[in-house]
Amino acid sequence: MQQGEIVVGTVRGMRNGKYVVVRRDGSTIDVAFDGNASPLIGGDVIGRVTYGDFGEARMTLRKSILDVVLEGKVQIFPMGMRPDLTARALAKMLARAKSAVIAPGAGVSIERSPVSRDPDLAWAMSAFQPEAERLSIALNVIDVKAVAKAQWQPAALRDLALPADIEGNRRTMNDLARLLRSGFHPDCNRMVENHTGNREISVNFVLPYSPFSGALGFARDVARMDLGTFPAVRLSISESRRISSARYVALALAHNRLGAGLGIQADVGGSPRAAHMAACFADAAAALAFLAAGGRREAIEEYALLKEASLRFGLDRATGALREGVLEEGTARALRAALATVIPEAATPKQIVSEAAKIARRTALPASRFSGVQAPTEQEAAAAEQAALKIGRDLRDAPMDAVRRMARLYRKDIAALVYEHRGNEAASARLVAFGAAHVPMRMDFVFEEETARLPVHADAAVARATEVISNRDRLARRILARRPAEDDAIEFGEPLPGL
Amino acid sequence: MSDRKAPALDIAALIFGENDTAICWVQMPEEEAKARFDTISRDEEGPYLADSSGRHLRIGNFDAAAFDEALGSREFFIYALDEEGMVVDQYGIDAVRPAPANAYGA
Numbered sequence: 001m002q003q004g005e006i007v008v009g010t011v012r013g014m015r016n017g018k019y020v021v022v023r024r025d026g027s028t029i030d031v032a033f034d035g036n037a038s039p040l041i042g043g044d045v046i047g048r049v050t051y052g053d054f055g056e057a058r059m060t061l062r063k064s065i066l067d068v069v070l071e072g073k074v075q076i077f078p079m080g081m082r083p084d085l086t087a088r089a090l091a092k093m094l095a096r097a098k099s100a101v102i103a104p105g106a107g108v109s110i111e112r113s114p115v116s117r118d119p120d121l122a123w124a125m126s127a128f129q130p131e132a133e134r135l136s137i138a139l140n141v142i143d144v145k146a147v148a149k150a151q152w153q154p155a156a157l158r159d160l161a162l163p164a165d166i167e168g169n170r171r172t173m174n175d176l177a178r179l180l181r182s183g184f185h186p187d188c189n190r191m192v193e194n195h196t197g198n199r200e201i202s203v204n205f206v207l208p209y210s211p212f213s214g215a216l217g218f219a220r221d222v223a224r225m226d227l228g229t230f231p232a233v234r235l236s237i238s239e240s241r242r243i244s245s246a247r248y249v250a251l252a253l254a255h256n257r258l259g260a261g262l263g264i265q266a267d268v269g270g271s272p273r274a275a276h277m278a279a280c281f282a283d284a285a286a287a288l289a290f291l292a293a294g295g296r297r298e299a300i301e302e303y304a305l306l307k308e309a310s311l312r313f314g315l316d317r318a319t320g321a322l323r324e325g326v327l328e329e330g331t332a333r334a335l336r337a338a339l340a341t342v343i344p345e346a347a348t349p350k351q352i353v354s355e356a357a358k359i360a361r362r363t364a365l366p367a368s369r370f371s372g373v374q375a376p377t378e379q380e381a382a383a384a385e386q387a388a389l390k391i392g393r394d395l396r397d398a399p400m401d402a403v404r405r406m407a408r409l410y411r412k413d414i415a416a417l418v419y420e421h422r423g424n425e426a427a428s429a430r431l432v433a434f435g436a437a438h439v440p441m442r443m444d445f446v447f448e449e450e451t452a453r454l455p456v457h458a459d460a461a462v463a464r465a466t467e468v469i470s471n472r473d474r475l476a477r478r479i480l481a482r483r484p485a486e487d488d489a490i491e492f493g494e495p496l497p498g499l
Numbered sequence: 500m501s502d503r504k505a506p507a508l509d510i511a512a513l514i515f516g517e518n519d520t521a522i523c524w525v526q527m528p529e530e531e532a533k534a535r536f537d538t539i540s541r542d543e544e545g546p547y548l549a550d551s552s553g554r555h556l557r558i559g560n561f562d563a564a565a566f567d568e569a570l571g572s573r574e575f576f577i578y579a580l581d582e583e584g585m586v587v588d589q590y591g592i593d594a595v596r597p598a599p600a601n602a603y604g605a
Contacts, residue, residue, distance in 0.1 A: 005518045008576075024574075065576045069516035077513040080526060086511040089524060089580055 006068050007049050011039045021045055031057040070097045073113040075105050099129050099139035103146030118145050120238055121208055124245030127289040131349040135256045141206045148211045149424040186210060186244050188251040206252050208245035212431050214413040215240040217438035223306040224314035224326060228441045230393040230406045237416055239299045246286035254278035257357050272328050272370040280334035280364045285356035287338035292347045304335035308387035311376045320375060327374045333363040395441045407443050414450045428454040511580050519574060526580045
């Protein structure tokens with residue numbers, strides 16, 4: 001019998017202090033049971049067999065085959081004439097399961113794996129997975145690199161979103177489709193379920209980072225810079241992905257960790273102030289985890305500067321008000337507090353998350369700031385101006401020498417992305433389509449030169465995506481309009497329209 | 500083999516695990532779910548659930564390629580789903596048959 005093989009059988013007696021388990025095919029195995037639960041003679045047992053140092057077989061009792069199967073990598077083929085039922089069954093299964101990474105598999109299948117092959121994503125998940133399990137949150141994190149390579153069409157997206165879509169409506173799929181078509185904009189997608197009068201919040205999926213943004217695109221998004229401003233950051237692509245992944249994975253814990261008391265969930269999407277509190281928590285947690293893992297302190301300082309500068313770059317000069325979502329995401333105070341916190345290198349996920357919750361409660365802006373016109377205070381505006389001068393370079397009037405120097409940094413960033421995606425036609429095409437949204441002003445030639453060698457792939461979805469991103473206003477609306485509307489919450493058990 | 504005149508069953512999902520294990524979720528009427536079929540097989544007409552007495556039920560909807568891979572060498576566990584998508588029975592789990600008394604030489 002192989003190491004890790006699943007055993008399903010009946011205990012027929014004991015021999016030499018071991019339980020004799022008869023399997024379904026009649027073969028027997030003598031095993032010792034780990035853990036507090038021991039089987040009764042005559043009882044049915046399920047578990048995964050492992051072998052100790054001396055070759056002795058050991059098992060831990062599990063409740064069902066599904067529990068055992070989901071401990072490893074699985075491939076799920078949704079089928080059936082009633083996809084809503086399949087979705088419900090899968091959603092219930094995954095809601096009870098532990099956190100995992102989900103990626104499109106061969107054909108219409110879904111691959112679910114407890115560990116990601118993406119080192120940055122694997123790090124972020126390992127930083128918060130134990131705490132997610134303690135809080136009974138099943139994190140279904142989408143393997144963005146695998147999705148980037150996959151041939152997704154709306155039907156394939158439906159299958160990818162189905163396991164998370166317990167609501168039985170199409171919102172999750174629509175959200176995912178919109179996020180992917182807007183260049184894989186990272187997000188933490190939640191659902192609110194009204195069940196017997198209680199609002200239950202859970203996480204549908206986490207899209208941890210955009211594989212096409214690079215470090216400079218990430219910095220631009222965080223600071224809300226337009227293409228006429230160049231982010232002067234030294235962040236590497238890996239660092240930006242780690243910070244982004246950790247932030248969105250931590251955001252998935254926010255509703256359970258920021259509640260008013262034990263077992264009380266916080267509706268973090270319920271108001272701009274609640275969303276701001278959750279963002280403060282997520283950024284503080286990501287920063288603390290990054291630093292505790294030995295990450296560069298300068299990377300978090302740059303991230304804090306970018307957040308400070310967002311109150312300058314996110315300002316609508318015509319109205320003097322901040323654009324939608326800028327104040328909610330203005331978490332610089334939380335990041336500064338995280339930088340000032342002494343966190344031991346061996347800090348546990350629980351310590352990190354607890355500290356981040358304290359920081360969020362201490363540093364979040366008061367609710368009054370989110371009513372009426374949202375604008376920075378004089379002090380914030382001055383700090384944002386200083387931060388913008390430090391972290392942003394205006395490309396519009398910059399001398400050509402300065403543009404060339406910055407272009408060398410951009411070339412390095414885009415070349416790394418080209419190297420990463422060049423082996424797959426679909427990913428290459430998406431890099432050309434979505435990467436174009438991040439090309440700094442006066443640097444189109446760099447993007448064209450670096451992406452010229454990528455294979456060309458005729459993909460209808462990419463063609464549609466190109467059409468979308470060619471209209472910048474429409475793209476911005478797609479990205480900004482990602483908060484679920486209040487009326488998306490439906491009563492549990494409501495039948496699907498049209499069925 | 501006595502084919503029952505029942506509506507074809509609908510496979511909701513196939514879940515392939517490691518170590519050649521597979522779970523098959525089958526949506527079926529409640530009375531059939533209680534019947535406890537032991538295994539899933541395939542002939543020229545497609546897959547069917549069967550029990551040790553030879554009784555079997557046809558599965559109406561299936562992915563031929565997925566089944567060809569799965570039916571080769573995998574150990575199947577069948578979950579019955581009701582019309583609400585709830586698992587109502589798990590064959591191979593609470594339906595593990597008591598093994599023969601002499602199975603381990605007793």
